[in-house]
Amino acid sequence: MSWWTRPASDTQVTHGDRFWLYVVASVIMLLLVLPTFIVIPMSFSDSQYLEFPPSNWSTRWYEVYLGSTKWMRATATSVQVGIITMLVATPLGTMAAYALFVSGHRAAKALFMFLITPMIVPVILIAIGTFYAYGRMGLNNTITGLVLAHTAMAIPLVMIVITAALRSYDLNQERVARSLGATRLKAFFLITLPQIKFSVVTTALLSFLTSFDEVIIAIFVSGGVNATLTKHMFAALRDFIDPTIAAISTIMVLVSTILLLMTQFIGVKEK
Amino acid sequence: MASDNDNGSLDNSTALPIHISSLTKKYGDLYALDSVDLEIKSGEFLTLLGPSGSGKTTLLMAIAGFNRPDSGSIRFGDQEVILTPPHQRNVGMVFQSYALFPHMTVAGNVAFPLKLRGIGAQECEQRVAEALETVQLSGLGERGIDQLSGGQRQRVALARAFVFGPRILLMDEPLSALDKKLRERMQIELKILHRKLGVTTVYVTHDQREALTMSDRIAVINHGRLAQVDTPEVIYNHPANAFVADFIGESTMLPLDQDQAGNLHYKGSTIARKPPGDDADGWSLVVRPEHLSIMADPKTDNDKTIVFRGKVVETVFQGETAFSIIAIDDQTELQIRFGTGSKAKSGYPQSGADVSVGLGRDDVIVIPGDQRQ
Numbered sequence: 001m002s003w004w005t006r007p008a009s010d011t012q013v014t015h016g017d018r019f020w021l022y023v024v025a026s027v028i029m030l031l032l033v034l035p036t037f038i039v040i041p042m043s044f045s046d047s048q049y050l051e052f053p054p055s056n057w058s059t060r061w062y063e064v065y066l067g068s069t070k071w072m073r074a075t076a077t078s079v080q081v082g083i084i085t086m087l088v089a090t091p092l093g094t095m096a097a098y099a100l101f102v103s104g105h106r107a108a109k110a111l112f113m114f115l116i117t118p119m120i121v122p123v124i125l126i127a128i129g130t131f132y133a134y135g136r137m138g139l140n141n142t143i144t145g146l147v148l149a150h151t152a153m154a155i156p157l158v159m160i161v162i163t164a165a166l167r168s169y170d171l172n173q174e175r176v177a178r179s180l181g182a183t184r185l186k187a188f189f190l191i192t193l194p195q196i197k198f199s200v201v202t203t204a205l206l207s208f209l210t211s212f213d214e215v216i217i218a219i220f221v222s223g224g225v226n227a228t229l230t231k232h233m234f235a236a237l238r239d240f241i242d243p244t245i246a247a248i249s250t251i252m253v254l255v256s257t258i259l260l261l262m263t264q265f266i267g268v269k270e271k
Numbered sequence: 272m273a274s275d276n277d278n279g280s281l282d283n284s285t286a287l288p289i290h291i292s293s294l295t296k297k298y299g300d301l302y303a304l305d306s307v308d309l310e311i312k313s314g315e316f317l318t319l320l321g322p323s324g325s326g327k328t329t330l331l332m333a334i335a336g337f338n339r340p341d342s343g344s345i346r347f348g349d350q351e352v353i354l355t356p357p358h359q360r361n362v363g364m365v366f367q368s369y370a371l372f373p374h375m376t377v378a379g380n381v382a383f384p385l386k387l388r389g390i391g392a393q394e395c396e397q398r399v400a401e402a403l404e405t406v407q408l409s410g411l412g413e414r415g416i417d418q419l420s421g422g423q424r425q426r427v428a429l430a431r432a433f434v435f436g437p438r439i440l441l442m443d444e445p446l447s448a449l450d451k452k453l454r455e456r457m458q459i460e461l462k463i464l465h466r467k468l469g470v471t472t473v474y475v476t477h478d479q480r481e482a483l484t485m486s487d488r489i490a491v492i493n494h495g496r497l498a499q500v501d502t503p504e505v506i507y508n509h510p511a512n513a514f515v516a517d518f519i520g521e522s523t524m525l526p527l528d529q530d531q532a533g534n535l536h537y538k539g540s541t542i543a544r545k546p547p548g549d550d551a552d553g554w555s556l557v558v559r560p561e562h563l564s565i566m567a568d569p570k571t572d573n574d575k576t577i578v579f580r581g582k583v584v585e586t587v588f589q590g591e592t593a594f595s596i597i598a599i600d601d602q603t604e605l606q607i608r609f610g611t612g613s614k615a616k617s618g619y620p621q622s623g624a625d626v627s628v629g630l631g632r633d634d635v636i637v638i639p640g641d642q643r644q
Contacts, residue, residue: 172370178357179335179364179441180384180431187358190383194374 036253043246050241061247071232071248077222078212078229081143085150085211090204092151093158098188100159101166112163116156123216126152131220141223149221150211157210158203165199202263209259213252286314286471287348287438289334294343296329296495303329304340305495311473312487316465318474320482321492322518328443330492331475335441336360347439360439363432363470367444369424371416377403377427378412384435402434405464422453429461433468440465440472446481458484479519483507491515513640516557523605526641527554535637540572543637553641560594560608562634565620566627576629579605583620595620597628 004016015022038052043061045054065071096115100108118126130149131140139145169192177187193200215230222228229248236245289311296304303326311317319327332338334345336357345353352360372380381399390398403409406426411419419427425445432440446454446461462485465472476482482489483503491498491506491514498518499511510516513524527535533545535554542556572578581599594608597620607628609619620626 170368170370172366172368173372175335175337175357176364176366176370176428176431177372177383178337179360179362180435181358181361181387183356183358186387191372 039246039249039253043243043250045243045246048242050243050246061243064242064244065247065251068244071229071244073225074227074229074232077143077226081146081150081228082208082212084143084147085154086204086208088147089151089154089158089207089210090200093155093203093207094162094200096155097159097162098166098192101163102171112159115159118152119156123153127217127220130217134221140221141226143226145221146218146226146228147211149217150214151207153214153217154207154210157206161199161203161206162196165196169195198266202266205259205263209256213256286469288313289439289471289473290344290346291330291334292344294330294333294340294345296326296333296338296340302326302495304333304343306343307492307495307497309490309497309500311471314469314471315487316462316472316474316485318476318482318486318489319492320476320479320489320518321498322477325492326495327475327477327492329495331441331443331473334439334473335362335364361435361437363435363437363440365425365428365432365440365442365445367447369428369445369448371424371427371431373416375416376412377408377414377416377419380416380427381412381430381434383431388435398434399430402430405433405467406430421449422457425449425457429464433470438470440468440470442472442474444476445474447476447478454481455484461485483519491518493518508636510557510636510638512638513555516636516638521560521606521608523558523603524638525556525558525603527556527637529554537577540577542577543632543635546637546639551639551641553639555638555641557636557638558605558630559634559636560606563605563607563628563630565595565607565609566629575632577632577635579628579630581605581626581628583622583624583626585622586619588619593619597626599628 004019005014007013008015008018041054042050042052044057044059045051046056046058046060047054100112100115126149130145134140134145137145139148173191173195174184174187177191178184182190213230214228215234218228218231219234222231229252233245233248236242289309291307291309291311294304294307294309295302305326307326307330309330319330321327329338333340336352336355340353343353344351347360372383375383378396378399381402382395385395385398399412400409403412406429408423408426408430411423416424416427425448428445432442446457449457458481474482474485483506486503488500488502489506490500493514499506499515501509501511506515507519510519516522516524525537527537527542529535529545535542535545535556537556545554566576566578579597579599581597584596584598584604586595587593588611591611592608593611594606597605597607599605605628
């Protein structure tokens with residue numbers, strides 16, 4: 001029996017019957033990753049301009065990036081804001097998700113929806129609103145301002161992932177722990193947290209990525225010495241297109257991919 | 272047996288009585304608990320029995336401290352606990368889902384309450400081993416929870432609930448996840464364990480058979496109120512009202528007529544005298560299937576027996592017993608239950624046959640209330 005006529009699953013559908021599905025799926029996946037893959041060879045070009053495919057290869061644009069104080073400072077800002085956002089959004093979002101999940105109050109659902117609105121509202125609106133609000137509060141171009149805005153963006157993600165984790169968790173375990181002598185806080189840390197810890201780590205990584213990749217809010221509220229990497233890249237694209245952008249993009253793709261793979265790996269482990 | 276010492280002291284006795292008075296809990300407009308008064312004796316095995324939504328779990332959770340009643344009092348011995356958080360009540364608890372901690376071993380689960388109490392590693396280890404031995408799980412301490420069968424999990428949950436020597440043990444339908452055979456064996460084991468530990472035990476179930484099997488006393492609860500609290504024998508043989516009669520065991524309720532002299536009748540048969548001192552709107556006769564017998568030839572009432580005449584609707588064989596449904600008029604059907612095996616060789620009544628059914632006067636159960644529509 002050839003591959004073409006072999007059943008593809010427990011049903012009698014053969015790989016042949018499904019061939020169209022494989023084609024469609026491949027095209028879609030290609031469309032999704034192609035733009036990313038084009039950037040990678042472009043970053044290794046020797047040319048002054050963005051060029052595909054490159055005629056000569058070199059790593060000069062990585063050297064430019066690594067040698068530039070401006071790029072390095074922006075990278076430091078991005079990493080710093082990403083880490084602080086992660087450290088703030090993960091516990092806050094976890095606490096909110098836990099509280100709303102456990103409370104059973106009739107307002108819990110509404111509050112949940114309210115807290116995940118940053119995910120639904122167009123980011124440009126949040127960016128403009130934040131910009132004007134920060135203008136009055138003096139938070140524009142500050143690390144604090146960026147962290148607050150990015151935390152608001154990351155909390156919905158944290159809440160959704162943690163709520164999903166709590167759904168597959170038997171809350172009676174916490175009750176038992178309390179009846180056995182643990183305070184509520186102890187019961188959470190000794191019993192609940194160890195069982196959702198992989199989800200918590202996943203949300204931490206996602207929070208970092210949310211901040212690290214974020215560009216729209218950063219364009220509005222970050223600047224000067226506290227401009228993020230994404231803001232500089234956007235400005236660079238507008239003002240002088242050179243392959244440094246491609247080099248940085250490649251590095252960012254690498255970081256994001258590693259972090260996402262880590263979350264996938266962790267997710268499998270928790271099952 | 273249980274001591275009647277209602278003032279129960281906090282001395283070194285192994286069990287505490289629980290005094291519940293005027294306990295009320297409302298969810299919206301619904302009374303989950305409606306002014307419940309209940310005295311649970313020291314060391315007794317008391318079952319809260321009721322249909323789902325009756326308030327039995329709400330009452331258990333109030334004793335455990337997981338919901339706060341709107342008003343009323345719960346005392347363990349002479350200590351008021353209504354405001355005491357769960358972790359300070361020193362109550363062992365077993366849930367229907369077992370709620371074992373999957374990230375710990377069997378021994379880790381059982382040691383959990385001991386570690387919280389700061390008990391040293393050596394004593395901890397010894398007490399865990401003892402507890403596991405009590406529930407017949409010796410040597411399984413290092414197993415993971417996912418390596419255990421349902422019955423073994425149940426035993427771990429039990430061991431964890433009593434290892435720290437609580438004087439009250441609460442169980443919320445702990446056997447309902449097990450299959451019938453295992454459940455029946457665990458019922459007996461729990462009963463033996465209770466005798467061994469001597470701890471006051473409050474057990475929640477909706478399974479009347481389980482309640483009858485295990486309990487010293489049963490508190491039948493319905494719509495947040497106690498319908499009757501008594502021993503299994505009394506609950507079964509002398510139900511206080513229609514709800515208990517209907518919920519425990521099988522029964523048919525026949526509405527009775529009352530005459531001037533205070534006698535109660537059903538269709539011309541004198542059933543009983545009206546119970547003294549009780550002035551209900553009406554009275555009903557509770558007929559249990561096992562109290563009835565088929566009479567060899569048509570008879571009429573006499574000193575010992577009340578006779579119903581009817582037609583057999585259907586006869587069903589169920590293994591250890593068989594039963595017939597007998598219509599005594601257009602609206603009323605009685606059920607009669609027989610033993611099977613060699614004694615019943617004479618055969619069961621055939622459907623369509625006219626039969627006389629006798630109810631011994633010793634088995635007459637009269638309850639207040641008239642179910643006539």
